[in-house]
Amino acid sequence: MSPPLATVRLQLHSGFTLADACSQVPYFARLGVSHLYLSPITRARPGSQHGYDVVDHGQVNPELGGEDALRALAAVARAAGLGLIVDIVPNHMATSTDNPWWHSVLAQGPASPHAEWFDIAWDSVDQDLHGKVLAPFLGKPYGEALAAGDILLRHDAQSDRFFLEVHGTPYPLDAESLRTHGPRDAGGLADYDPATEAGRERLHGLLERQHYRLAWWRAAPEEINWRRFFEISDLIGVRVDRPEVFDAVHAMTLRFYEEGLIDGVRVDHVDGLSDPIGYCNRLRAALAERRARRPEPLRTPDPYLVIEKILADDETLDDRWKVDGTTGYDFMSQAGAVLHDPTGEQTLTDLWESISRDPRPFSAVANEARDLMLLRHFPAERLAAARALHRVARLDTRTRDWGESAILRVLWDLLSVFPVYRIYADEHGWHHMDRVRFEHAATQAHARIRLDRDGDDGPLLELMSGWLGGEPPENFPAAECAARREAIRRFQQLTPPLTAKSLEDTAFYRYGRLLSRNEVGADPGLFCMAPDVFHRRCAARGRHFPHAMVATATHDHKRGEDTRARLAALSEVSALWSDTVMDWMNRHVPATYSGAGTLSPHPADVYMLLQTLVGAWPLALRPDDEAGLQAFGDRVSAWQQKSLREAKLRTSWVVPDATYEAACEDVLRKLLEPAPEADAPARDIAAFANRIAPAGIVNGLSQTLLRMTVPGVPDLYQGTEFWDFSLVDPDNRTPVDYAARMAALDAPDAADPEALLANWRDGHLKQAIVRGALRARRDHADVFEQGGYVPLPILGPRGAHILAFVRCLEDRCVFVLAPRLCGQALRTEAGDDPSATPTALPRIDGDFWDTTAVVLPHRYAGAALRDALSGRERRVGADSILPLAEALADFPVALLVAA
Structure with missing residues (x-):
């Protein structure tokens, strides 16, 4: 193949x-x-x-x-x-007793043939964990769990084996511990009954002789002696x-x-x-x-x-x-950013700062989140990295006096500002870009040190830069080389989970200027991307990684691709959106947040909720549809709880604030009450969502066509050939109705542009664009696989509103036209009245394009081209110019091939 x-x-x-x-x-x-x-x-x-x-x-x-x-x-x-x-x-693998490798480690400890298969620090400086693995799977502190009967000694008659049962899960027991401290036979189980003081003591004595130490789940961040996947204590790192x-x-x-x-x-x-x-x-x-x-x-x-x-x-x-x-997360960010209007950035920034009462840029919010994660969620990993660095310091008489506490401080400064997920130093030290990334972080860390501690730790930061790859480990004696490589490993395996949890799972839920930019792979501080930058990125991918995946939706996305596309349209009506939101918050959410224990949601949380309602509002949902509003509310409620807890500001997964969450839920449900009155919240929200929906659809179709035609392998996330207004998981992993999608392929109007546009809300239009683009990829496979990527010149007054490029291999070309920032061309008869229900189609009228045209290569002068999406023919002018009003007469996007 x-x-x-x-x-x-x-x-x-x-x-x-x-x-x-x-x-x-x-x-x-x-x-x-x-x-x-x-x-x-x-x-x-x-x-x-x-x-x-x-x-x-x-x-x-x-x-x-x-x-x-x-x-x-x-x-x-x-x-x-x-x-x-x-x-x-x-x-990583699951720390489940269904895992035979993990089961072996629990049963045999360091003697297990799989003891070194997992990333476990068997030589822990904690004597209670030396030669053991922490098992932080108890629902309450160990002593309480023991007294409550959550840990029981059991016997399996069929195999004649004793085992522990913890919350219904079996755990193996070391054979020698059973011989010296266990019952002789099943009849002795009563002597280990935790309901009695003597039974608890015997059971505790047996537990102390296992190769694992059962612990409360909340002990994991501080005590863990093995590498986890992120901060998930039931997934263990594999060597x-x-x-x-x-x-x-x-x-x-x-x-x-x-x-x-x-x-x-x-x-x-x-x-x-x-x-x-x-x-x-x-x-x-x-x-x-x-x-x-x-x-x-x-x-x-x-x-x-x-x-x-x-x-x-x-x-x-x-x-x-x-x-x-x-x-393809990188492309997902680029395709989204290029569809945001830069003229809306300042208005939306001002709106967010006014509502949130927080003037800080996203970078500052992210650094604060890193500090929180280092303090509360990764202290054990941070300490392990510091100890590895301390071992390096002790190997040189010139650095041996730097203590573990000082190293821990400077490491914190460095980690809290680290700009990327990780670098890739090895025995040869830093690669060029590793050095650039590290030195950028070191400069910021120096600034923190000067501000917080008068620069006292500055010399230590310089030393640590060398230990972490600035000086190639291979240049040092074997023992020091090994110590430096271990320090590098610890550091480089800490920055990815720290970055992911700080940004994607904390800061993304704290900073809400425009939620379409709070997406995996994106930087919410980067509001938009100029077309020329987008073109350069695509061309570079074609030169260096022509078969990289390009995606706009994944099983991990925060919002569906069409949810983001609709939210991006807000950047084009930022002033209207700002006025509308302030009106809604004054009329529909009048209560004022007054701190912890309040019965009113924080305005920032309300604003992110309103964005979510507008962005994900189902195309067919009426504001008087009680069952539909309930179902939509259930979806948004699940998102809201996750959003609030991930932010870790007013509630969290570790310490949920039921009162605050209930207040937020109450606001959500009131906003979605069936709305017979003209000024009811649901009617207002539905009207605004419908007003910008056509602009969002055009954004979505542009994003779809870009994914299908730029250099790379387009990835279609399950079901997203229809509109995707999903939210974060599990909402983005719901069952797909494939029968409806197959039926759409067989529908009589499946190839009729007018019918597809007239019924655009059913999703068949998007599927037709996907299918047409995939057919073109098949028919011109070598062009898409090997062809170059060149932006096309644009003439006329609307040049800023089109992304035009050619994929070309020798004399064979495919031309792509994808509009951007065209919301003004989709205004309804209601003009700027957000209370009106729009009837606009997601098609850009030719009058909008005026004389704007794309310039094709000279050899296409007078040529006939066929739109692979609509099937219609287009004729290029004798001057090699193709007017956009003609090229985009059927669909808002076009994919032109030789007729």
Whole structure:
């Protein structure tokens, strides 16, 4: 097969299995994708809804149908001309006793054959954890759990084995501990009954002799002695850098690739690994080595390999990675930013500062969130990194006097301002961009040190810069080299979870200037992107990573692609939105927040709620539809609770404030009460959402066409070929109605532009754009795979409102036209009255474009072009000019190919 033409991401679980995916292959083939891109298929924790909590890398999840179902899917897909790409999870596994490796560690401790397979500090300086692993899975403090009977000694008669039962979960017991401190037989269980003081003492004595220490879940941030996935204490880091672990983790995946069942992989959370670049090189080599043994028709091309990696706005991958690219969060940010109107930035900034009473930019909010995460959520990881640095200091007489406390202070300063997810220093030290990133952070950390401590720790920061890669570890004796590499590893494996939890899961929920920019892979402080910058980014991807994924929706997005597209339209009517919001807050949410314990939501929380209601308002929802409002309210309620708790300001997951959350819920429900009155909140919100809906739809169609045509492999997240007004998970992982989507392909008006536009709210219009673009990708596969990317010159007064470019290979060209900032062309008869219900179609009238035209290459003078989306023919002028009023006469977007 060729490199992927386009993928569709499918979320597998017991409610949508491999067999269910198999039944949809005919639909995906007709839609035009080339590969099914599957969420993890390895055996996961029972009942997993996502597959990232792996318990066995050597088995296809039986809840998905097992290996037989995978083989059946692969066969049906191949017969339809489709391939498979699978998501793999090398970074972590579930700390579940269903995990045989973890079970072995609990039972045998350091003597387990898997003791070094997980990232566990067996040599903890805490004597209570020396040679043990912390098991922070108790619902209450250990002593209370013991007294409450949450920990029980049990006996299995069939196997004649004793085990612990903790909250219904079995835990193994060390054989020697049972011999010396356990009952002789089942009859002795009563002596270990925690309901009695003597029983508790005996049970405690037995527990103290295990290779794990049961603890309250809230002890994990302070006490944990193993690497977690982010701050999730039931996912443990895997040492996939060890050859034997790499082989065990990847054996099944590599076998499936060799047998031709799959064509490539997506690597989850690559930045969590100790050496991401080395890992990718090793995986690339392992796949390539097996390519020659694949079935004959499948030996070309190279295996497809992409990584889940969040890039900063000015960050790129380099050629050390040996991957095809990222999974597309970078493009998602770029495609969103270019659709935001820069003239609305200051008005929306002023509005946010007025409502939130917080004038700080996003960067300051993010740094504050980092400080919180370092203090409350990652203190154990921070301490481990400081101790690793302290060991380096002790190896040199010139630095041995720097104490652990001082190192801890400076490390905090550095981590709190670190600008990217991570750097990639190794035994050779920093790469060029590593140095740039680190020195940027060091400059900011110096400023904090001068401000807070008169610069006392400045010299130590200089030393730490060298220890963390500024000085290549290979230049030092073996012991010091090893210590420096360990310090580098600790630091570089801390910055990714710290950044993710600080930005995506904290600051994104605190800063609400415009929520369309609060998205994974984006910087909310970067409000918009100029077209020329967007073009440069796309061209660069085409030169360096032409097969990188490009996405606009994922299973991890904060808001659906069309929710963001509608919110982006607010940037074009910022003054109107500002006035409207202030009016709503005065009329519909009059209470004033007065601090902790208040019965009124903070205005910032109300403002983010109002954005969410406007952005996600269903296209068919009427403000008097009681059942519809209830269902919408339930969705928004789940988002609101998550948003409030993730912000960690007035409530949190750790310490929920039920009173505050109830007050916010009350406001939500009042805003969504069925609205017979003209000035009722739901009617106001519905009217404004409907007013900007056509502009949002045009944004959404532009975003869709860009994804399908820029350099890269477009990824379609399940179901988003119809409108996607979803919110954060689990709302973005709801079941997809594939019957409706297949029916839309077969509808009599499926190829009729006028009918599709007239009924635009049903989503068939978007599906038609997706299908038409995919058909063009298939018909001109070499152009999209190998062709260049060149922006087209624009003439006329509306040049700022169009993104125009050509994908060209030799003399074959495909022309793309995607409008931007065209809300003013979609005004309704009601003008600026937000209370009116608009009837506008998402089509830009030719009068708006006036004389604006795109200039095509000279050889196209007088040529006939066909719009691959509408099927209509367009004639280029003798001067190689194509008026936009003509090119966009059918749909608001166009994809032109030779007729």
